[in-house]
Amino acid sequence: MSGGVSALRASAVRALESLTQADSTCPGLHVAPEQPGRVAIRWMGETRRSVRARVVAHTCDHCSPLAYELCASGGVLFVRRTHRSGDQPKTRESERLPDARARRMWMDLLLGKAR
Ligand SMILES: [Zn+2]
Numbered sequence: 103m104s105g106g107v108s109a110l111r112a113s114a115v116r117a118l119e120s121l122t123q124a125d126s127t128c129p130g131l132h133v134a135p136e137q138p139g140r141v142a143i144r145w146m147g148e149t150r151r152s153v154r155a156r157v158v159a160h161t162c163d164h165c166s167p168l169a170y171e172l173c174a175s176g177g178v179l180f181v182r183r184t185h186r187s188g189d190q191p192k193t194r195e196s197e198r199l200p201d202a203r204a205r206r207m208w209m210d211l212l213l214g215k216a217r
Contacts, residue, residue, distance in 0.1 A: 113137055117214045130162025133170065134214035141216040145183060145194035152179065155182070172208045179204030181211060191210065 117134035155173035163169035163186065171182045178198040185192040199207065210216035 111112070114213070117204070128162055128165055129147055130164060131159070131212065132162055132165060133212055133217075136217050137214040140214060141210065143196050143216050145196065148193050155180075162211070163177060165204065170208075170211060179208075 114181075115135075117137060155175040158172040158174050158179065160171040162167050163184070167186045169184050169186070171184070173180055173182050175198075179201055180198045181196040181204070182193045196202075196204075196207065199201055207216060
């Protein structure tokens, strides 16, 4: 199974490369292409819209109409996905998670291991 392992490693390397060199002129954070066997994040309509959320990290919204934000609100974290294509941005949110689990989801999202 060494072939499978090296293929997996190659795809992880490509994911990291696309994170760091998506567009050499853009300093923003970019999500990697979806990796094989990626986990599906359950995206839900915006909840508790009135509650203020602090943006902890965000991906570039210049290079892509689809941007992600890691948000903190009330001691939990969640990811907000905003798609700007029409006149009305479409916003969806992941479930609220404790810090460590949410940051793992955020990292998997950036690496293309979750989407
Ligand atoms: Zn960019």
